[in-house]
Amino acid sequence: MSEGPSPNASDFIREMIRADVASKKHDGAVVTRFPPEPNGYLHIGHAKSICLNFGAAEENGGRCHLRFDDTNPSTEDIEYVESIQRDVRWLGFDWGEHLYYASDYYERLYMLGEKLIELGRAYVCDLTEDEFANDYRGTITEHGKDSPYRARSKDENLDLFRRMRAGEFADGAKVLRARIDMTSPNMKMRDPPLYRIKHAHHYRTGDAWCLYPLYDFAHCLSDSFEGITHSLCTMEFESARELYDWVVAATEVPHVPRQTEFARLNLSYTVMSKRKLLKLVKDGVVAGWDDPRMPTISGMRRRGYTPEAIRAFCKRIGVAKNLSTVDLALLEHTVRDDLNERAPRVLAVLRPLKVVVESWRDGEVDVLDAPYWPHDVPKEGTRPLPFTRELFIDRDDFAEEPPKGFKRLAPGREVRLRHAYVVRCTQVIKDAQGEIVELRCTHDASSRGGAPADGRKIDGTIQWVSATHATPLEVRLYDRLFTTESPGEGDRDFMEDLNPAALTSVSALGEASLANARHGEHYQLERTGFFVVDPDTTEGRIVLNRTVALKDAWARAQASSAGASPKVDAAARPKAQKTPAQAPRVVEELAPRARAWVDTHAIAEDDARTLAAHEALARVFDEALAASADARAVAGLLVNEILGELRSRDTDAPPFGGAEVAELVVLAGDGTLSRSQVKDVLGHMFAGEGAPRAIVEARGLRQIASEDALAPVVDRVLADNADAVARLRGGNANVLGALVGMVMKATGGKANAKVVRELVQARVAG
């Protein structure tokens, strides 16, 4: 199987982890976890997460835990625990000793609940769910207000919490809430519930508890208990991160894990939510979680997908934060790519049409030795393939009136029977209804093996089976479960988009060797598709599942020329309007402080607005003005350079003040420093190396602006890059930038880029 484009997968998460390892964060340890809730079967979306968590850990010498996030007794079941373990293992990942259950932490978590109460960071609230939602939580745009129970004493809270555990209250009568901030813009922070009462039987803890922690409390603490360093989850948990951090800090647990979110996988023509998958199972639309039409791991396994193919797919799709829907065709390609080198080739006929080779003596059997593998798969092995007078070929491989370009069998025409003989159709026999029921052929005795002795070229090759040696097969042809790219798009019920033809079962005939097919084996039925032997197979009844069809250029061409159902070419679709309306720029009134800056210092309004919006920058700006610097230049530097730097360092205020910025502006203004040196110095200032002048002196920074000094460097670079110069002369203006960049690099950023640019232009023109 060919490797993906990037053998060493890299994405923003792996980069972050590598950086953490390099900086010895957590002593360079990498511990991740895959935390499913045992309330459903794993699907291809989980596979993405599994590959990321186990993969990133392994690549960095770390480990990945399998943890069941089982904090909701009413939906969870041991069946799911077992299927999940089976699926993760099947995918090829190993958690070693590190199998955990949130339910094993119940006691520990409970104690932290008490601790939170003692620290005054949580309280027992008697509001019903509706009361809280309607009267206290507020809305997305309005603040909430404090629960009347928020001010309960520690003792009362503790007493109540213990009695909650003891089972004194009914479900929903009370919850334990975090005491955070009912006015937070993040709804998750408005005193979220941490514990709820649920008199329910838990599949692992039985009836030991009637008090169960909620995700936001249990998950982050479980991560902390296990020493998880990188807690990777999907984007919908993004606004929960603030609460995650709060709980970890508030409970004062020693280990602090870090949550990072990535986009979940969506696949075209499939649904992925557990709710929808469960409905398909419950409604009997599919035969179960492992139905080959399901995007579950177990369904794909039964369909014949391999772990290697799924892992290769996960590698190809990458990891990012974009909302994305991967084309199912990519998954299918990856599966074919994997199976191509894994599945031996055999012959089978799905829609049998009888063929009598009249020139073949009745009763004679020629056992051919047929290779299992095509010439480009480096594997060896053959099987005996009996050839007899009566055969079957596929109905699609014969046409009474062949269309243009048809390379298969037709009256009077020749075709090669794969691995066997070239035959010519001499007669077409029909029944009373005019239906073709049989073909009469003659064979070319010189063509045993497929090549006629006279060397004439035979265009078509088709599959066939001996009528007297055929193995009956039940072949299940699977197709995509939905007919539309986005099932249930808009207001439509996704069930309306179900593809009734997602499963077609046919009685087919396979070659003799297929009689020995064993459960789990992969085969390619030549010219048809990849198949796997289904577990329903019994002695004498071989069941084959179509994993994926082969690409079929002929069928595609026929379909599009027929125009009957022209496959909608994605490229032909009108481009989605990305910016529908050209909205006029609405300029808001400047804040008074910003207005004053604009009026008295003539700085740009946009800059003034930006500065006014960032307290730390505003302060630095005022300080710089006090140092009587060029206001416009200071504002520009703060807004365009320093602000971006602050963001990328994830800090609010720079480790230097206005005086230093003013000093830097002077150094830039008087020509001491080149522009790139200014950025360089800024970097050192952020690193806490002191004032600009000191940095400049210590490092001997001085820009080179004279043409005389720069000319030799420019000439050298131009001489070393004659090809680039040629391209520039050829009219590619972008190369100019690259050459300037090379000169800048050659001078260690000391050169004045403007002068360099002019020099390069002059040299190239001259």
Add this chain to the structure above:
RNA sequence: UCCGGAGUGGUCCAACGGCAAGGAUGCGCGGCUUUGAACCGCGACGGUGGAGGUUCGAGUCCUUCCUCCGGAACCA
């Protein structure tokens, strides 16, 4: 509407502020072929959501607008 996130060929993912925005898939064409597969080659398809700004130079930094997604479960 409030908070958060994201916008790069049809799709998915890349691109220390620097050479013609790269790869995969899909699509088309051709070669090869005892699978109309695979393999090989070629091609079309984007100027990076819009508008400003900073810079010698912007997909990348700043501003603003637009669009999409997530968040108001005693679910995870």
